[in-house]
Amino acid sequence: MPRSRLTAPMRESTSLDLDKAVPVPTQPARRVTFAPAASPDPKQADALARAQAGDHQAFAQLYSLHKRRIYSLCLRMVGNIAEAEDLTQEAFLQLHRKIATFRGDSAFSTWLHRLAVNVVLMQLRKKGLNLISLDEAMEPVPEQSPGRSFGAPDLALSGAIDRLALERAVGDLPAGYRLIFILHDVEGYEHNEIASMLECSIGNSKSQLHKARLRLRDALRRSAQKEAQR
Amino acid sequence: MTGDRDKMSCVEFQAQLPELVGSGADAGAHPHIQSCELCRALLSDLETIAEAARQLFPVEEPPEELWEHIELAIKSEEGEPGDSN
Numbered sequence A: 001m002p003r004s005r006l007t008a009p010m011r012e013s014t015s016l017d018l019d020k021a022v023p024v025p026t027q028p029a030r031r032v033t034f035a036p037a038a039s040p041d042p043k044q045a046d047a048l049a050r051a052q053a054g055d056h057q058a059f060a061q062l063y064s065l066h067k068r069r070i071y072s073l074c075l076r077m078v079g080n081i082a083e084a085e086d087l088t089q090e091a092f093l094q095l096h097r098k099i100a101t102f103r104g105d106s107a108f109s110t111w112l113h114r115l116a117v118n119v120v121l122m123q124l125r126k127k128g129l130n131l132i133s134l135d136e137a138m139e140p141v142p143e144q145s146p147g148r149s150f151g152a153p154d155l156a157l158s159g160a161i162d163r164l165a166l167e168r169a170v171g172d173l174p175a176g177y178r179l180i181f182i183l184h185d186v187e188g189y190e191h192n193e194i195a196s197m198l199e200c201s202i203g204n205s206k207s208q209l210h211k212a213r214l215r216l217r218d219a220l221r222r223s224a225q226k227e228a229q230r
Numbered sequence B: 001m002t003g004d005r006d007k008m009s010c011v012e013f014q015a016q017l018p019e020l021v022g023s024g025a026d027a028g029a030h031p032h033i034q035s036c037e038l039c040r041a042l043l044s045d046l047e048t049i050a051e052a053a054r055q056l057f058p059v060e061e062p063p064e065e066l067w068e069h070i071e072l073a074i075k076s077e078e079g080e081p082g083d084s085n
């Protein structure tokens, strides 16, 4: 076990497999659809080549191969269905404009994923979320004194984590924290990648992620306590 | 609280934690973790959260009509006689 479990778990920077970034849930959950296999897929390679040559039918095929992953990504990042639809549309519009420039030096799904992240980030910037100085944009985190967790149950020891409670808590995070948490812990980007996408320092990315996780921990403890009082 | 060396080093340790964790080092091997139950619980919670994150947010299906919107937008872009370029 050379690496900590806290580092970006599902991707290696050399061979990116985005399928692992969106794992298939083990339990039959609500609203679940399964992502299609990403590259290398001969059908996709063919559709990609034809779409690059301007074949509309082939572009439609690429859309249906990637729509779930891109839509889900947008939804996670903005937490709002209407916005996620708009952003998905914008991402595929940009894809249509730029598809001829794809050179195949990364996996297409990785390239498209990154393009969609950038579309979302651009939108968030337009809306005034200052991604560079996330710290100032957000209310201060309450002092994390070690003593306050005394007596509270250890999340790991208190049994399986409540996935719905965690999703809710992620949704309640301030936008900047949510963004970094989603990009790193859910989507599997590394801090250096996040730093370059958000135009912030790597140290900033690390500390924001840490604060996001601390907030989630607090939220989960609170919800566990409420649950226990019932 | 003077002389409470452990408490003090918890604060110090937790101040280093974002960098320690973010660098990919094995934070669990840090000497402070070995000796401090509180920080061990904290680290273990953070690991639990990071692991659980991978199971979050199942992949969702966009609405059917989204493709029609995209097609329309593409057509209107292509229809426009290349604005100024």
Ligand SMILES: [Zn+2]
Binding pocket: A146, B006, B009, B010, B011, B013, B032, B036, B037, B038, B039, B040
């Ligand atoms: Zn400690």
